[in-house]
Amino acid sequence: MSKNLQEKSQSEEVDLGQLFKLIGNLFQRLYDFIASIFKGIFRVILLFLIHVFQRLKWYALAIVLGLVLGFVIDYLSEDKYGANVFIETNFSSSHQVYENMKYLHQLAKKDKDSLELARKLNIPVSDAAKLKGFYIEPDIDENEKMQMFVEFKEGLDSIAREEYTYDTFTSSIDYYSFNRHKIGVESTDRFIFGKLKGKFIQAITDNDYLINLKNVTLKNFEAQELSLIAEQKKIDSLMDIYLNIRDRESKKEAVVGSGTNFFMANSEDQTSLLVDESELINKISVIDRQRRQIQEDVVIQSNIVNVIADFPDAGYDISEWTDKKKFVLPIVLFTITFIGFLLIGLGQYLSQEDKKLKA
Template identity: 30%
Template sequence: MSDKLPQQQQNSEEVDLGQLFNMIGNLFTRLFNFIGSIFKAIFSVFIYALQAVFKNFKLIAIVMILAAIIGFVLQRTQKDVYESQMLVKPYFDSKFQLVTNINYYNALIGERDYNQLTALFDINEDEAKQIIGFEIHPGPENENDQLVQYDKFLKGLDSILAQEVDFEEFLENRSIYSGDIFEINVKSFKKDIFRSLEEGLNSTFTNTYSVKKMQKRDSLIAIDRRQILASLKDVDSLQKVYLSVMEEESKSKQGSYTTKDGMSFIQEKTKTREYELLEEENKLRKALAKLDAQKVEEDVFFDTLSSFQDVGAKYTSIWNRYVLIFPALAFVLLCLVYLIRRLTKYVLSYE
């Protein structure tokens, strides 16, 4: 009796394992059947679509040819569009005023306020009517520029938030104001108008905030300059003192003397710090040169890195190629009409 119990338990375990393997096999079978049904459905849709195209091939060909002809004629009658780019580097946060003014110019074009445009750019009304629009984008940059912007961004955050923003996320979500160089793009029907617009665009960088910021920068530079010059004067005075001490010591007889008792003494040389003073002087002069260079380099509200071309380049876009767009739209429209007709027949015949 006791020998039969282990044998029955073993048979029960074998049955359980068999059922488990059968369940796993059925699960994989259902999964493969499901995947196969998806591919079969996709293949069926593809075949049905080809059948519809073959059955209505003549109609589709005629409609698409007519659409291509209409698109070609319309494309030939459209005016040529020209574009030109300008690269600028704003200072003193004048980039905010630049972006605001670009949006303002586009609003004037949308409202057809040509009088205001002629006053802003010093052009005549006919030339103002030829302007299509302005665009502004971040200028060209390398990975080092992006890393500098990222480091500057992190310094404005606390330590907890800085850990949550990685470099890739920063690049995806940064605003147009993050960069230092900007590309201004202008489109126009007139190919040689761009040079005339440059002077008007240059005036967009000046605003009260930028002027005050420049004046504040100049005042701080003047204060730092006075402090550095005063320090240089002190260093020069100390150098003269050390020099006079050294001259006095050199005049003494070999730096020694003898008393009446016949005892000889050697006079110790005064310890001076000529090397430290020289290092301090070089450090101060470098700081002074840096201040002067900063004022010279940023003495304007912007720098023009690349001006508009005398003659703009012809603007081409896939959306302006009507000879291709119209046939594609016609084909999509035919597909929608076909689907609507089939759906209508199915609904009416449904019981």
């Protein structure tokens, strides 16, 4: 029995030894694989450095030539300047704004029609020729999108609410769904942006329907305020009458069971409509709030497009490093030289292989 237990123990030790050996071999293979990758990368880098070092004068010539040409081209080229204006649209005018922006961009970037651009913006042709592009995008962040999504889902039924996702919502909305937008202008003149103030906004909102809608809205606000003023005057007059009655009644000799009862007209239950000056004061406060709201609405909707932040007097450099030829040309010429040597080497290799095959 003890012999069987000893043989079983030895068998288990052999099995464990083989298991650990397999695990060790697995880790060794993994290590060798990772090491081979780094060795391959090192070999490629080494071969590249050897290649460049052996032809260093050619690569140095390519880089120097690229730098010289790049500095010359950058010196002769015009710098790019940009500035932004932030707007808020009223009366669903976003469609009109975007269409006008596309037209202005077409004139400046593609057609290069300085005459028409100058006419649209009411600026000299020489200034219009310096404008190189017009860009627009919604001025909104992810928090606002999420809030819009939550409000949208509240209007859906339970089934649609479960199926409709945030990604589906964001992909379905368009630029016209927002009221705030950022407009960017590109120019070769740093100081042209101050000249665009006022004229530019007028150019992107030129629409008879929107102008008429704005005028009608302002007239309605004016009529509402006049109505509130008239109502406030009536309440003030009523207050004066009521206070005068109270004053006269207070001077009379008090009679048991009598009092000052001043009732509103057209009332069946007059005991329930005894005038209380606190109610009149509350009505005046409500009217004051309504008037302040109207005055605020007039300021917001007095224009088709409100300028939240206007153009600065001077623009800022918007050039990227890829726009600088002194950086791009050396890289391009170095790459062309490298590809050229690779092609030469490939040609020599194929020629040698061809000779071996013919031999």
